[in-house]
Amino acid sequence: MPGVTRDDAPLLADLMPWSVAPLRLGRGWPTAPDPATLKSRWETLLRAEGADRETLFEPTRARTVRSAVPQLPGQPTGTERLAQAADPFPDPVRVLSAPFDEQWLIPDHRLLDTARPELWRVADDHQVFAVESAESADGLPLLATSLLPTLRAGRIRPLYRRPGGAEPNLAPGLLDHLTGRLGRTATPPDLLAWTLATVRADLTVPLTEDPGLWSHGVELGHRALWLLLRHGDRPKLPGGRRPYVRAPLPSRPLTIRYDPEEEALHIDEGRISPVPPEAWDFRTGETRVLQAWFAARTAEPGAPGTLAAIVPAAWSQSWTSELLELITVLALLTDVRSRRDELETGAPITATELRAAGVLPPPDASRGPASVLEHPEEGPAGQLTLL
Secondary structure, X not given: OOOXXXXXXXXXXXXOOOOEOOOEOOOOOOEEOOHHHHHHHHHHHHHOOHHHHHHHHOOOOOOOOOOOOOOOOOOOOOOOOOOOOOOOOOOOEEEEEEOOEEEEEOOOHHHOOEOOHHHHHHOOOOOOEEEEEEEEEOOEEEEEEOOEEOOOOOOEEEOEEEHHHEEEOOOOOHHHHHHHHHXXXXXXXXXXXXXXXXXXXXXXXXXXXXXXXXXXXXXXXXXXXXXXXXXXXXXXXXXXXXXXXXXXOOOOOOOEEEEOOOOEEEEOOEEEEOOOHHHHOOEEOOEEHHHHHHHHHHOOOOOOOXXXXXXXXXXXXXXXXXXXXXXHHHHXXXXXXXXXXXXXXXXXXXXXXXXXXXXXXXXXXXXXXXXXXXXXXXXXXXXXXXX
């Protein structure tokens, strides 16, 4: 962007100081594209006894069936050691398991090597997680999700440090400084929207004092947020087009291919169109997002005798609906990405300016989680955890 050197643009790590490393699940079977598969895996695990249960669990250094761990915040699961547990199947939660891939997770701390309870503690309907892409999602170095992100990624930055949309995870004084320079109120969602629209691959965020440019960037970023969070009405392609199922999808599809002349996605003998080429070509690193999403739902079962061997029995109608929406989201995000060059500025707010104003560097306390004392949490074997 002309007028802003990369050295002068502030770092995302300074603008949103509190970040958390990605979760490490330790085993794949607690995640699946559908809840029914997870229920079957859970029940199979608890029917096994002794060494058989241990083997099915897939122990690691961090977790075995004898590990004593507290509940995840907000999740009423058992805390008895899994070696003796006979708990009912806990309600699964929706998570972002890969870029643009929403799946289900058994939210039981005993199953997860490194669950990052501080993220669960602030996850609610008000929260948005900014996720650094380990592999840039087609020019988008930052993703956003209202779901708990479990994907392999860079740092995770919640927009709010407390539940209920309280205490923005922003450098203290940043919003006041922006409001003063822009002559209009800058809000936490607006700053996140601007960040999504402008953040660079090196995770610097050019800021502007131009009110018109700010408004344009915020509008573009909010459109990206709407597409990434998938809230509200299903988006439409330009001209009101929507992809439809033109030939029924089989119950157990095996292959996926794209016909650019027809703008059609062929899933075995099934067919979906129109599918814009930019949706098919949308990639994370070298991997096409649509191919990875399809592979996650049609992968071969794991080794016999493992919980990963339990897979969905058939293609779900809900997956077809998700696929149709994902096609549209990817096509529209390509348009948002292509318009980022419009956000040029000759009047930047630089990191040097923010340091002179006392906004940067953010205080050390802002880089850690806030204490949250809203409710007690159950520790191992039913003991209460004090926060």
